[in-house]
Amino acid sequence: MKSRPLGSTGYRISEIGFGGWGLGGEMWRGVDDAEGRKALREAVEQGITFFDTALAYGAGHSERVIGETLKDDIRANRAVVATKIPPQNREWPGKASYKLGDVFPAKYIATSTEQSLKNLSMEALHVQQLHVWNDVWLSDPDWDASYKQIVRLKEEGKVLHWGISINDHAPETALRILADPLFETAQVIYNVYDRSPEKALFALARQKPLGIIVRVPFDEGALTGQIKANTVFPAGDWRGEYFAGDRKAEAERRGQALAKVLDDQVETLPELALRFCLSAPEVSTVIPGMRRPAHVRQNALASTKGALPAGMLAKLKPHAWDKNWYS
Numbered sequence: 264m265k266s267r268p269l270g271s272t273g274y275r276i277s278e279i280g281f282g283g284w285g286l287g288g289e290m291w292r293g294v295d296d297a298e299g300r301k302a303l304r305e306a307v308e309q310g311i312t313f314f315d316t317a318l319a320y321g322a323g324h325s326e327r328v329i330g331e332t333l334k335d336d337i338r339a340n341r342a343v344v345a346t347k348i349p350p351q352n353r354e355w356p357g358k359a360s361y362k363l364g365d366v367f368p369a370k371y372i373a374t375s376t377e378q379s380l381k382n383l384s385m386e387a388l389h390v391q392q393l394h395v396w397n398d399v400w401l402s403d404p405d406w407d408a409s410y411k412q413i414v415r416l417k418e419e420g421k422v423l424h425w426g427i428s429i430n431d432h433a434p435e436t437a438l439r440i441l442a443d444p445l446f447e448t449a450q451v452i453y454n455v456y457d458r459s460p461e462k463a464l465f466a467l468a469r470q471k472p473l474g475i476i477v478r479v480p481f482d483e484g485a486l487t488g489q490i491k492a493n494t495v496f497p498a499g500d501w502r503g504e505y506f507a508g509d510r511k512a513e514a515e516r517r518g519q520a521l522a523k524v525l526d527d528q529v530e531t532l533p534e535l536a537l538r539f540c541l542s543a544p545e546v547s548t549v550i551p552g553m554r555r556p557a558h559v560r561q562n563a564l565a566s567t568k569g570a571l572p573a574g575m576l577a578k579l580k581p582h583a584w585d586k587n588w589y590s
């Protein structure tokens with residue numbers, strides 16, 4: 264497993280990180296806790312050192328599972344954990360029409376951080392991220408107090424580094440806050456279909472430097488080739504909505520078209536999807552969501568194989584796909 268620097272934080276972290284949303288269990292169904300814990304142990308075995316979670320994932324369950332399972336690795340500085348403060352109004356994405364005081368009021372930033380420290384059994388969060396953001400909030404009268412609270416948590420040593428988790432498919436909504444040196448990481452959707460970070464965010468990343476954490480590298484599974492027109496998700500699983508109507512058929516069609524570029528150098532769609540993300544030098548780590556040891560082993564191999572050849576990257580350009588199925 265190769266490592267890369269995480270912006271200015273001083274951490275060197277594994278190129279393939281661990282996406283911990285599924286460990287929350289509430290929105291992702293069909294895999295039990297025991298399997299998720301095995302996946303985490305396998306990740307450590309495979310040299311994965313970066314773990315992303317959030318207070319919102321299963322109301323703290325993902326944080327607790329990570330805190331318990333990786334306790335020794337966290338204490339021995341073998342694991343870097345990033346978590347997130349959910350918007351107080353529990354609305355994703357962070358819309359310009361919301362008041363900052365309804366999303367990230369100062370006191371709530373502190374209580375949410377205390378809760379994550381407790382769930383993770385940590386004395387200091389390695390990376391604490393705002394789970395949504397909209398640059399219009401920089402001019403909100405309440406921002407000054409919230410900003411002071413963010414600075415205070417860092418001064419108190421409860422948060423070592425701050426980051427922003429950017430709204431889905433909209434990196435341009437966080438460029439202004441990310442210019443502030445206090446915010447050292449940006450979590451963003453970047454995959455074969457959505458290449459929007461290439462427009463301006465990557466330029467900022469090079470300049471700063473900013474740690475880029477790539478989320479949703481598989482477009483919630485569409486880029487693994489596993490979503491078919493007849494796929495049935497477990498009852499209550501949020502993907503039933505994400506892939507509603509004819510979207511599963513469209514995901515299958517596009518996955519089949521993409522599979523035509525595979526060759527003896529790049530053998531599977533998951534490998535292609537991850538190596539695409541790793542081909543951008545601006546990227547610090549890619550965090551596929553994983554709940555099964557077999558997926559962890561397969562995904563870790565992408566780092567060994569490295570960036571895609573230029574010819575393959577050129578073939579991927581026409582597969583870019585502008586959509587927002589979260590909204």
Ligand SMILES: NC(=O)c1ccc[n+]([C@@H]2O[C@H](COP(=O)([O-])OP(=O)(O)OC[C@H]3O[C@@H](n4cnc5c(N)ncnc54)[C@H](OP(=O)(O)O)[C@@H]3O)[C@@H](O)[C@H]2O)c1
Binds near residue numbers: 428477553
């Ligand atoms: N707003 C935000 O801040 C936000 C939003 C979304 C995601 N995230 C973060 O980003 C992470 C990744 O995003 P995501 O989990 O939503 O989507 P994703 O990584 O695009 O896709 C996850 C899906 O891919 C499957 N998968 C993983 N490896 C595979 C492989 N080798 N072969 C076939 N299927 C494979 C997973 O299966 P299994 O689960 O069964 O292993 C899961 O169904 C999250 O876990 C979370 O940490 C943050």
